[in-house]
Amino acid sequence: MPAEIILHHYDTSPFSEKVRLMFGIKGLAWRSVVQPVIMPKPDLIPLTGGYRRIPVMQIGADIYCDSQVILAEIERRHPKPKVVTGVDWAVNLWADRLWFQATVAVVFAEMGDRVPKEFIADREKLSGRPFDVNAMKAAAPFMRAQWRAYAGWIEDGLTGDFLGGKTPSLADVAAWMNVWWLSASAPKIADELLAGLPRAQAWRDRLRAIGHGDRVEMTPAEALQAATTTAPSDDGECAPGDPSGLKKGDAIVVQADDYGRDPVEGVLIHLGNDRVTLARECGELDVVHVHFPRAGYVLAKR
Numbered sequence: 001m002p003a004e005i006i007l008h009h010y011d012t013s014p015f016s017e018k019v020r021l022m023f024g025i026k027g028l029a030w031r032s033v034v035q036p037v038i039m040p041k042p043d044l045i046p047l048t049g050g051y052r053r054i055p056v057m058q059i060g061a062d063i064y065c066d067s068q069v070i071l072a073e074i075e076r077r078h079p080k081p082k083v084v085t086g087v088d089w090a091v092n093l094w095a096d097r098l099w100f101q102a103t104v105a106v107v108f109a110e111m112g113d114r115v116p117k118e119f120i121a122d123r124e125k126l127s128g129r130p131f132d133v134n135a136m137k138a139a140a141p142f143m144r145a146q147w148r149a150y151a152g153w154i155e156d157g158l159t160g161d162f163l164g165g166k167t168p169s170l171a172d173v174a175a176w177m178n179v180w181w182l183s184a185s186a187p188k189i190a191d192e193l194l195a196g197l198p199r200a201q202a203w204r205d206r207l208r209a210i211g212h213g214d215r216v217e218m219t220p221a222e223a224l225q226a227a228t229t230t231a232p233s234d235d236g237e238c239a240p241g242d243p244s245g246l247k248k249g250d251a252i253v254v255q256a257d258d259y260g261r262d263p264v265e266g267v268l269i270h271l272g273n274d275r276v277t278l279a280r281e282c283g284e285l286d287v288v289h290v291h292f293p294r295a296g297y298v299l300a301k302r
């Protein structure tokens with residue numbers, strides 16, 4: 001029996017929503033492990049080796065960190081229907097970074113005063129910057145204008161039912177996260193910012209109707225067990241001439257280049273333009289392969 005797809009996530013996580021929608025588009029069955037919204041995450045860190053962000057996908061002893069590599073792996077294992085086309089990955093990074101920054105500012109300008117202080121302290125540690133609700137309120141008019149400009153691109157890009165044409169593409173999935181989160185946490189503002197954009201509004205309803213595939217809950221202990229009873233899926237290969245100069249077997253450290261930069265150490269086993277994989281041995285787990293995207297991550301020799 002093939003190993004199950006396990007998603008470590010929590011329901012309010014926008015980056016997880018990208019993956020849940022991808023499961024819906026592909027019609028996949030998956031297991032859901034709900035992780036805490038703030039540190040500590042004692043059931044996640046043993047799998048990732050230090051990476052704390054959400055979502056993380058696990059298939060047996062393969063651990064995929066970051067929605068970029070998660071979506072790429074789902075597309076690779078389940079190519080139908082095809083979701084990734086053209087320069088979708090570039091659109092994905094724009095939606096993850098520029099558009100998301102605007103969404104964060106607009107959302108927390110609205111609900112920042114109601115957020116528990118433990119959450120604020122956690123996110124300050126994660127970003128290395130103050131979580132300043134007053135600054136977000138002051139920036140809100142500018143950020144709302146940015147958000148509206150980005151939503152306008154969606155309106156203009158919708159020549160069919162989806163940005164991908166007749167069927168949803170990765171561009172739809174990437175953009176959806178921002179619209180979904182704002183609509184869920186500040187519905188009145190979302191409606192204001194989508195006013196006069198009828199195609200974007202109908203697109204939001206269409207994506208919402210797709211759902212999340214077939215979700216069944218799993219305990220963190222079962223997920224750890226799934227990692228110990230399987231071996232990683234393949235041995236990987238390192239493309240010669242990679243600009244990093246790194247070679248298979250090197251002891252390396254990988255970390256995000258934006259926030260949540262907790263380093264993950266391991267032995268390099270796969271290096272391509274889109275993905276880096278390291279092998280880690282950890283305690284009661286034998287060997288797990290931990291996969292990260294290249295775009296947005298920094299690698300160094302230890």
Ligand SMILES: N[C@@H](CCC(=O)N[C@@H](CS)C(=O)NCC(=O)O)C(=O)O
Nearest residue numbers: 013014015037053054055066067068
């Ligand atoms: N580039 C990452 C960003 C992930 C991210 O920022 N996730 C948020 C939740 S949506 C997070 O991890 N927040 C801190 C936490 O949950 O501990 C990705 O695409 O997965």
